[in-house]
Amino acid sequence: MQQTTLFSLDSLLSSDAAARSQGQMDRGGVGVETRISIDVGQPDPASMPMDDLIAAAGRVLSTDRTALLYGDRQGYAPLRKLVAHKALRLESLEVRPDDVLITNGSGQAIAMTAQALVDRGDWILMDEASWGVRVFKGFGTNVFSVRWDGDGPIIADVKAGVAAARDHGKRIKMFYTIPNFQNPLGITAGVERRKAVLDLAIEHGFLILEDDAYVELRFEGSHIPSYYQLDESRSQVLRAGTFSKIFGAGIRLGWTMSSPELLSALTHYKLDGGTSPFSSRILTEYMRGHMFEHIDELIDVYRDKRDVMIGGLQKGLGSRASWSQPEGGFFVWVSLPEGASAENVCAACARRGVSVWNGAQFRWDGRDDSHIRLSYSFATLDEIEEGVTVLCEEILRSAAQSDFVAGVGSR
Numbered sequence: 031m032q033q034t035t036l037f038s039l040d041s042l043l044s045s046d047a048a049a050r051s052q053g054q055m056d057r058g059g060v061g062v063e064t065r066i067s068i069d070v071g072q073p074d075p076a077s078m079p080m081d082d083l084i085a086a087a088g089r090v091l092s093t094d095r096t097a098l099l100y101g102d103r104q105g106y107a108p109l110r111k112l113v114a115h116k117a118l119r120l121e122s123l124e125v126r127p128d129d130v131l132i133t134n135g136s137g138q139a140i141a142m143t144a145q146a147l148v149d150r151g152d153w154i155l156m157d158e159a160s161w162g163v164r165v166f167k168g169f170g171t172n173v174f175s176v177r178w179d180g181d182g183p184i185i186a187d188v189k190a191g192v193a194a195a196r197d198h199g200k201r202i203k204m205f206y207t208i209p210n211f212q213n214p215l216g217i218t219a220g221v222e223r224r225k226a227v228l229d230l231a232i233e234h235g236f237l238i239l240e241d242d243a244y245v246e247l248r249f250e251g252s253h254i255p256s257y258y259q260l261d262e263s264r265s266q267v268l269r270a271g272t273f274s275k276i277f278g279a280g281i282r283l284g285w286t287m288s289s290p291e292l293l294s295a296l297t298h299y300k301l302d303g304g305t306s307p308f309s310s311r312i313l314t315e316y317m318r319g320h321m322f323e324h325i326d327e328l329i330d331v332y333r334d335k336r337d338v339m340i341g342g343l344q345k346g347l348g349s350r351a352s353w354s355q356p357e358g359g360f361f362v363w364v365s366l367p368e369g370a371s372a373e374n375v376c377a378a379c380a381r382r383g384v385s386v387w388n389g390a391q392f393r394w395d396g397r398d399d400s401h402i403r404l405s406y407s408f409a410t411l412d413e414i415e416e417g418v419t420v421l422c423e424e425i426l427r428s429a430a431q432s433d434f435v436a437g438v439g440s441r
């Protein structure tokens with residue numbers, strides 16, 4: 031018997047899921063195979079320590095059956111200890127392993143913080159362009175975008191956000207910010223700016239959600255204390271970090287550090303049987319002996335890649351456009367010349383098999399046709415060189431077309 035069905039997924043989706051299904055990042059150029067990806071923040075595959083990892087996995091599997099049991103909600107204790115040890119060695123930051131919660135990548139930590147703190151209609155601050163747009167879409171949040179200059183978040187904008195929320199009878203609940211080698215802006219917030227933001231957070235009672243996914247990958251210049259480190263109370267900041275960038279994203283391990291009260295609020299959302307006890311043990315086994323040496327190797331790899339990308343932009347565009355000069359991390363933010371369209375440039379690159387990302391995807395309101403985000407992390411040096419050559423050609427073509435149209439118009 032033929033049944034008519036009333037089933038329609040659209041009508042069943044929660045408003046959260048419906049909002050998330052819009053505005054997903056996409057590469058454009060459908061139907062054309064991507065030859066060169068200078069878009070995504072994937073780690074460098076050639077640097078993955080496969081042999082040492084196989085050995086580490088062998089040791090875990092031959093000695094530790096708990097790897098295949100459910101795990102501790104807060105995460106594998108030796109891995110929490112390793113995160114604390116890394117913070118001490120690389121940042122002179124003292125953290126107790128008990129102040130660390132292991133998560134399925136830092137993305138999970140950030141999403142859980144949003145779940146634990148943000149109700150529909152709540153106000154938050156976010157960097158003017160941010161990787162986090164994708165996380166907060168769907169929470170029904172009012173986002174006030176804080177512009178950045180070369181030194182970090184503009185303080186007047188933070189104050190304006192506080193005032194705007196107040197005008198709506200609300201308060202700012204948190205400032206989600208990426209202080210180091212910001213994704214996508216490629217800039218780092220200076221220490222004085224961090225202190226000023228923290229002062230405002232204390233004065234107005236909002237949390238700083240510090241997304242420090244790239245802190246370990248500094249190629250030059252000196253380390254800048256994190257918001258978490260600057261906050262003497264250790265309760266105003268929740269800091270998220272990840273092994274995705276210093277090891278491999280597929281291991282799906284990250285962490286968050288904060289006060290016991292905040293971590294406990296988050297832990298209620300960890301219904302996953304403990305973040306992968308299996309990968310936690312393998313990672314710990316490998317990292318114990320190799321972590322700092324591996325991070326040093328990665329810094330050299332990514333610095334070379336950054337240099338090739340920046341060199342290619344300089345060669346292809348000269349003074350026709352500008353771009354950030356990241357001191358670390360994965361990303362370069364290109365500001366296009368007058369008249370060039372990011373949407374057209376991305377589509378033209380995609381038709382030539384080169385994938386780059388339109389800056390609009392990082393704006394909360396989705397409006398921006400004059401920036402492109404590049405990543406040098408995944409492609410090889412040769413691919414970066416070729417991809418950037420194609421990109422520069424398409425940027426100049428797009429700008430020339432608009433000059434031509436303007437010329438015709440003015441005749």
Ligand SMILES: Cc1ncc(COP(=O)(O)O)c(C=O)c1O
Nearest residue numbers: 071135136137213243272274284
């Ligand atoms: C700024 C930033 N935060 C968080 C993440 C999430 O990383 P993961 O969930 O793999 O730790 C990324 C990934 O690209 C990122 O760029």
